[in-house]
Amino acid sequence: MSRITRKELKSDKFALEVEHSITFFEEHQKEITRYGGIVLAVAVLIAGYVVYSRHEHTAREQALSAAIRVQEAPVGISGNGGLAFPTQEAKDQESLRVFSDLQSKYSGSAEGEIAQYYLGAVKADQGKLAEAEKLFAEVAEKGDAKYSSLAKLSLAQIYFGDGRDAQGEKVLRDLMDHPTEFVSKEQATISLARFLAPKKPAEARKLLEPLRTQPGAVSQVALTLIGELPPQ
Secondary structure (H helix, E strand, C coil): CCCCCCCCCCCCCHHHHCHHHHHHHHHCHHHHHHHCCHHHHHHHHHHHHHHCCCCCCCHHHHHHHHHHHHHHCCECCCCCCCCCECCHHHHHHHHHHHHHHHHHHCCCCHHHHHHHHHHHHHHHHCCCHHHHHHHHHHHHHHCCHHHHHHHHHHHHHHHHHCCCHHHHHHHHHHHHHCCCCCCCHHHHHHHHHHHHCCCCHHHHHHHHHHHCCCCCHHHHHHHHHHHHCCCC
16 A cells, blocks of 8 residues: 655644545545555554654654654655665565564554554555554554554444444544544544445535535545445
């Protein structure tokens, strides 16, 4: 699955603006169906981490930055002569190594939680969803509220992906009731509506209608998804 490059955060309400959602839905529709949008959540995490770590770099932050560079490195020849990998398999192996080391060395820290989240994302990209689910579940249970919410978002996507719709809906409704800086109520609502749309289009429409008048990207995503629903 393609990765989304980091972008500088322009406001403290990144999740509300969900601009990554639009790009991701448009460019990765097939991958979303298969993997449930794991990388979208990773993109949110990356941008959020930029905002919430404006203090002086520490050894943990530097280690995390180095690991993220591995995750973002291209497969093939790097256009600027930087880090690159000959195959996706080689890149995944190195990503798993660096994030595993980071998670082990800095367990209990924010960087350790992020590393574990990334490990789950890599496993999900490899199609190893049972392993990814276990990693995400640990972050969801033990992590800081911000990272826990991201892990829950990814868990919900896995649940819907393998037919556990009731579990997925429960998690997303909980996120709607308990939004965080990284997963807003609007983002959780859009995610739930998208997954309900094939089987419960009326319920999906009910969720999306109040978002039509929201400012910025939220209304654009809502209108796009409403347009894809069957006529009433």
